[in-house]
Amino acid sequence: MELHQQIARASIFKWPLFIAICLIPLLGGCSGGQLTLGGLIDQLILGLILGSVYALIALGYTLVYGVIKLINFAHGDIYMLGAFFGFYMLRFTIRWLHFTQGISLIWCWIISVVVSAVVCAGLAVVMERFAYRPLRGSSRIAALITAVGVSFLLENSGIIIFGPNPKSYEPKTLEVYQLQTANSAGFEDPRQYELMDSTQKLFGGGLFRDTVYARVRLVAKDGSSAWSKVLEVTPAEKRGFVEAESAAPEADIQPIRSLSFLRKKEAGREVVSLNWDSGAVDDIRMHPIFSDQQGEQLAVLLPVKTAQGNYVRVPVFSIVIVIVTLILLWALNFLINHSAFGISMRALSYDGNAAKLMGINTDKVIAQTFAVGGACAAVAGNMVGVYNQAIEPLMGILPGIKAFVAAVVGGIGSIPGAAAGGMIMGLTEALVKANIDPGWSPLADAVAFAILIAVLLFKPSGIFGAAVKEKV
Numbered sequence: 103m104e105l106h107q108q109i110a111r112a113s114i115f116k117w118p119l120f121i122a123i124c125l126i127p128l129l130g131g132c133s134g135g136q137l138t139l140g141g142l143i144d145q146l147i148l149g150l151i152l153g154s155v156y157a158l159i160a161l162g163y164t165l166v167y168g169v170i171k172l173i174n175f176a177h178g179d180i181y182m183l184g185a186f187f188g189f190y191m192l193r194f195t196i197r198w199l200h201f202t203q204g205i206s207l208i209w210c211w212i213i214s215v216v217v218s219a220v221v222c223a224g225l226a227v228v229m230e231r232f233a234y235r236p237l238r239g240s241s242r243i244a245a246l247i248t249a250v251g252v253s254f255l256l257e258n259s260g261i262i263i264f265g266p267n268p269k270s271y272e273p274k275t276l277e278v279y280q281l282q283t284a285n286s287a288g289f290e291d292p293r294q295y296e297l298m299d300s301t302q303k304l305f306g307g308g309l310f311r312d313t314v315y316a317r318v319r320l321v322a323k324d325g326s327s328a329w330s331k332v333l334e335v336t337p338a339e340k341r342g343f344v345e346a347e348s349a350a351p352e353a354d355i356q357p358i359r360s361l362s363f364l365r366k367k368e369a370g371r372e373v374v375s376l377n378w379d380s381g382a383v384d385d386i387r388m389h390p391i392f393s394d395q396q397g398e399q400l401a402v403l404l405p406v407k408t409a410q411g412n413y414v415r416v417p418v419f420s421i422v423i424v425i426v427t428l429i430l431l432w433a434l435n436f437l438i439n440h441s442a443f444g445i446s447m448r449a450l451s452y453d454g455n456a457a458k459l460m461g462i463n464t465d466k467v468i469a470q471t472f473a474v475g476g477a478c479a480a481v482a483g484n485m486v487g488v489y490n491q492a493i494e495p496l497m498g499i500l501p502g503i504k505a506f507v508a509a510v511v512g513g514i515g516s517i518p519g520a521a522a523g524g525m526i527m528g529l530t531e532a533l534v535k536a537n538i539d540p541g542w543s544p545l546a547d548a549v550a551f552a553i554l555i556a557v558l559l560f561k562p563s564g565i566f567g568a569a570v571k572e573k574v
Contacts, residue, residue: 140408145536146529151420151489153528154427158482159505160512160520161434162226162475164192166180167452168515169471171242172234175249176477179256180222180229182495184480185487186264188218197278197296207391215484217475226476227469235465253502268494271390271487280326281318281376287332289315296321307365307372310335318358319379330358335374340365391488392419397408423485427521435517436491437474447471451515500547504531507554513564522565526553 162177191214199205199213232250237245281303282292297303314335320327331344343362360379365372393398400418406411438444446467449457458464487493488502504527512523527550533544557564 140406149529149532150294155526157524160509161478164511164520178250178498181479181483182498184222185493188484219480222480223477224471226472230472268492271491302377330361331362394521513566516566520567
């Protein structure tokens with residue numbers, strides 16, 4: 103019997119085998135725990151969250167591959183950089199908008215996500231321009247190796263720039279200060295600096311060639327302290343100190359107790375360090391994003407109980423993750439099927455040379471494709487950061503691989519395929535981890551890759567992929 107006939111006969115088992123692999127977590131119950139409706143709903147919610155994240159990352163893989171047949175292995179690291187850009191942007195917006203303008207934390211987070219998405223879109227375009235475009239006429243293996251190299255470059259750059267330790271979103275106590283310097287004791291035209299989590303500020307020595315006056319106060323959302331006593335920073339003095347007079351605090355915020363300066367040498371240059379002591383400060387306590395005034399996480403209670411007898415709580419942020427993913431998937435599907443950009447993308451994917459002859463700027467279309475994928479990855483990174491309350495420089499490796507698997511399972515090059523593959527991967531991982539013995543939890547990843555193997559064996563083009571015959 104011919105080999106292709108044997109494969110055709112074996113293909114009748116593809117869907118039963120695929121369904122069996124997907125149902126292993128439910129049918130196995132290796133942990134021996136009691137499976138209740140509430141517990142199952144909890145697991146499905148976690149699976150939807152994971153699937154949403156994998157689907158957003160998989161979009162970048164599937165868009166780029168659909169246009170230029172390149173597997174961009176550095177895409178998972180764009181997801182990591184998006185999380186870090188969003189983290190630092192969130193701190194910035196909290197300082198400048200939440201404390202001083204009263205903007206809610208949710209809006210601060212939305213602003214940080216948008217800015218992070220724009221930055222990562224630009225970074226993806228730069229990566230395409232300088233790493234992939236020069237190799238566009240080379241072999242696919244050359245571009246693939248370059249993608250792996252760019253991935254290592256971004257990962258190690260992240261370790262160098264952000265440090266190897268995780269960054270935490272956990273609520274903490276913050277102090278926000280306003281520091282003013284001026285050329286006159288009356289502070290007619292002051293220069294103002296706003297500082298968070300800091301009790302000193304370094305300036306270049308050149309700023310204090312002439313006599314400069316300085317003062318500082320603590321600023322909170324509910325008010326601010328009185329200005330400290332004015333400190334005179336003179337070129338002839340190496341150090342100076344003033345102590346504030348005892349005064350009643352304004353808005354229950356303690357005044358600055360002392361202010362001093364120290365002129366010194368640092369890294370071969372002269373600097374002036376301004377220091378202050380705020381005494382017993384009534385600090386500002388940050389609540390988590392998507393929490394109430396008491397700091398409790400906002401959640402929706404379902405009329406279903408878990409095995410412990412508690413009602414199932416669905417955090418509002420989990421609902422936000424799923425809704426954001428659905429909106430982006432719908433928007434991208436609409437963009438590709440009902441816009442000039444989408445028509446150009448599909449034309450370029452079908453025949454790049456013919457697209458050029460039709461007047462399509464292929465370089466621009468490819469760059470825009472990378473930008474869209476990078477923005478989606480950044481959104482996923484920001485949502486995961488807030489959900490896990492921590493980020494670290496190597497966080498993009500495993501999710502990036504799983505998202506690539508999701509893209510292949512769903513049919514790489516297909517947006518519905520990326521969504522379906524991401525959901526399959528997320529639900530499978532959640533169900534396995536919940537129902538298997540904790541000692542065997544790594545099987546969650548093994549089952550996910552078993553699904554990939556099953557799909558590649560029986561439907562290499564993926565669930566939504568179409569088999570395409572290439573002319574030789």
